[in-house]
Amino acid sequence: MTSTDAADPMILPEETLDELYDRAPCGYLTTTVPGEIIRVNTTFLEWLGLTREAVVGRRLQSLLTPGARIFYETHCALQLRREGMVRQISMDLSRADGGKLPALIDWRTLKNAEGEVIGLRVLVVNATDRRAYERELVAERERAKATAEALRELNETLENRVEQRTRELRDTMDFARLALGAVGGVGVWTYDVASDRFVCDDNIAALYALEPGRGSAGYSAAEFLQHLHPDDAVALNTTMTRGLVDAGDLELEYRIRHADGSIRWVLSRGHTYFEDGVAVRRTGVGVDMTKQRLLEEQFRQAQKMEAVGQLTGGLAHDFNNLLAGISGSLEMMEARISQGRLADVDRYMGAAKGAARRAAALTHRLLAFSRRQTLDPKTTDVNRLVTSMQELIQRAMGPGVVIEVVGAPGLWPALVDPPQLENALLNLCINARDAMPDGGRVTIETANKVLDAQAARQHDMPEGHYVSLSVTDTGVGMAPQLVARVFEPFFTTKPIGEGTGLGLSMTYGFVRQSGGQIRIYSEVGRGTTVSIYLPRHDGEVIEDEDQAVPSVLVPAEEGKTVLVVDDEPTVRMLLADILGDLGCSVIEAADSNAGLKILQSDVSIDLLITDVGLPGGMNGRQMADAARVSRPGLTVLFITGYAENAVVGHGHLEPGMALLTKPFAVETMVTRIRSMIEI
């Protein structure tokens, strides 16, 4: 047969669209929206080895491998709905013989005239080859990743070695860099006595607000200092006059007023040269200190903010405690009045009043603390001052720090400004806390000290009688070279942003101003003691109001037993009454130490209700965790002020533990208790 015979175009039928559809080199399907197959072409059926009857009416998803089915439902269906199509999804189809057909599948929605989706068109491409390439690619990528990892490790070790070898060199370069950075704003000048003129560089001209470009020709002394701040004129004159007589270096800081009204602080250091006993020339440097002065101001502000921040958390806790006591008492009064049990009302009224009184005292103390005055020394009983500060200090320290106060009996009075001494004490305690990131013990100790001639020499203080106030921590301690620097302004061992470095230097200033002295003893890894020595003063001690904090342990009736641990007595009383009304026996403890002892005993306890912030060395969460070692299923209800939500609220509450925020409504507490134990 020749080609002419067969290729007569007239006798060959044209390709029909149906034929193209049926025999195309890809699978075509039409399905309902949920995926039931309505139409399918032969190519697709042949690939899978299925008959049309077996396929029509089935959902296309059921022909996908299970993994592909999940991927379709979780990823493709959403996109198909939103976008109207998904393209080239790489999936396997299950063949009738149990094998798989690697495919790339497109879905497209079909819409009617109203825009409603009425079905899906599906295009399936055989991707056997492509999938094989992909596998190779993935393997290659893994290999490349492993190689890169190995290279990175090699680089790191190399880097370490290089780093070790060049550390000294780098340090030197850093010093140079730091020095260069520091001399921005530094200029040089020379003063010629005979002509009374200053010659200077451009930096100095700019710093002194002088007409630029004339530095090398020079300015008359009057011109040179024309913008000197009038308040500093006397000091500068004195220094300059002295410089013409005395040999040696001179130094003075003064202010220059610029035309825009801004002030520049200039530190001027100079050396005078003499010829035959006559001063002829003085040469020096001027350093722009403005930035430092502004920074100091900011630091002072920051330190104030820091102190406020230190106190806020603790105080919020305190006030929430007291509020819980007040509002709870009021609710109980309401309940008792409605029950006609008027005899009980007095007790709640007393409790509410007591809590309100303590809140007022706390406010008072806070206000007293924040009042910053010039020194107003009074004859002071340091023991009493320490006692009055103890609660505030405990708040600032947090529950992780145990505070021990050892007041010497018969302590001599000291002449000192009480609020400043309180500030100093709080500062020392905060330092102590920061030296103990994992908690520990702070001992505040007072003592009478007699310094004889020898002891006085040792301490570098005059002989005499002193009252000492020492703060000792069990923290990280400091090496001797650090101890030598701690009183320097801006010296801080704390990370950037956490300490201003002004605390101890301010304390030092205050103590020296009060005629006393500060001494530090520190051992690395053992802790630090800072002692303030104040001169003894015999006079009448100024009285101030005082208070005491009761605590401890009362068991009660029968039924379920609940252990209540809270350092606020009003809260304990309220809880005890609520629980009593529910028919529970109540055991109370005022701190984590006492609470844990009870928990570790064999007393039956059905529920532990505990504050999160607790004195006694552990917080409530830690106490509950410790208790669960011996009582694995112990049900625990934490009650907390907002400050410690972090302790329990970071998502680590275990089953059987719950949290309620103070202040709480009695009704809420009852509901919560009922949800935790059967009563």
Next chain:
Amino acid sequence: MEEWVRRSLLNPLLRNNVLISGQAEPTIVFSHGFGCDLSAWSEVAPAFEAEARVILFDHVGSGRSDISAYDLSKYARLDGYAEDIVELATELALEDAVFVGHSVAAMIGMLAALKAPGRFGRMVMVCPSPRYVDDEDYVGGFSRADIDDLLQVLDSNFMGWSRAVAPGIMGNVGRPELAQALSDSFCRTDPDIARAFARVTFLSDVRAAVPRLALPTLILQTQSDMIAPVEVGEYMHATLPDSAFVLMEATGHCPHMSAPEETVAAIKRFLAS
């Protein structure tokens, strides 16, 4: 102060891309499942805004969550996701809120509710499954090999992800912003995170927790759900102490997207009861 700074840096609301709308009580938290993000609820959540405070969020690693918060070991357990929800609930001071979770998120919500009693008062589980892999008498619908198959499918598709699942230009005409948001969130899908989420989801087994969830719970089961078959829904219904079971008209695994009206109506009936 340090603690405050740390907490603000790790603010769970930012971390989980929390969106809050509506003001009334109760609060309803909608939680998306594997493969989606919070936009999965876009046709359901607005229906509740008039009568509830509606909270939407992305799980870490999905949508617009803070990917830098993704911690391999934390999110290798459903507990890790549940801890996030407890943190959200704490941050938002939820009490007796309604938790609506789809698929694996229903289980994450269950774990969260057990961890923080009182935060959630009612649960709605859309196509939940406490275990996807069959186990002795338990029918999960999948074998271990099926899950490996899924991981392969993910690999295969994410390798060319941007091309493979990028939105078709044709379909965008009606809603360009949403399409943009959606393709954004898909583009952000990190292949390793998708793989890890698939693994933690489909190899999870939280059956032990189911009988402990005492909260009133609505189970929404669809017709022929290929991921959570009806046996699983019935298992949940039989095991939960206090559940209502609704077999929906809708088909497929995502009725909140394929049949939003029916889903909304079922949830509203439950909340009203």
